[in-house]
Amino acid sequence: MSKRAATSFVNSVWSSFHIRSGLEPTLLSTLKLKNVEPGKVNFELLIEKMHTNRLGILHGGTIASMVDLGGSLAVASKGLFSTGVSTDLNVTYLSSGGKVGHVIRGEATCDKFGKTLAYTTVLFRNEDDQLVARGSHTKYVKIAFTEPGNILEELSPELNNDTSRRATGL
Structure with missing residues (x-):
């Protein structure tokens, strides 16, 4: 998939989060996609009061939500509109992410993309x-391959060959 196609596709997936989801458009309303390429999505969040804990710094739950969303968008950048369901999510907090008015930047990468699972960082x-902070997010994607909004022809050749074999019974 070209960078331009990946950008357009991921923007459409992010728009669907705004329309269909309750959490992301509320908690992450100030999140902006900055750069998209196949397998990688860069974003930033302007920190507001709702993103902070009682100490006035970025709440760990906000970061965990961005790991979830970022991992999903990295999977989307590979061609899946429905990005599967989470099977594992981990966050390591190294220091404060900032205070109200600061910007935190995220880089989500799809490290491995298979027929059943996708692994993101x-x-x-x-x-x-x-x-x-650094996070990892594993997604069960097998059921996501049936979503009509996917760009299956853009997925890796191994997946396309396997999908073609299943469709023809080989």
Whole structure:
């Protein structure tokens, strides 16, 4: 998939989150996609009060939600409109992500994409470009291959060949 096609496709998936989901459009309303290419999505979040804990710093739950969303969008950048369901999500917090008015940047990468599972990593950096958190997110994607909004022809050749074999009974 070209960078342009990946950008357009991921933007349409992000729009569907705004329309169909309750959490992401509420909690992550200030999240902006900055760069998209096949297998990688860069985004940033302007931190507002609702993103912070009682200490006034970015809440770990906000970061965990961005690991979930970022991993899903990294999977989408490979051609899946329905990005599957989470089977595992982990976050390691290294330092404060910032305060109200600061921006935190995320880079989500689809590390491995198979017929059943997709594995993603999300790294978070503060305004000083310091690594503040890292997350991993595993998605069960087997059922997502039936979504009519997918761009299956854009998926890796191994997946296309396997899908073709299943469709023809080989």
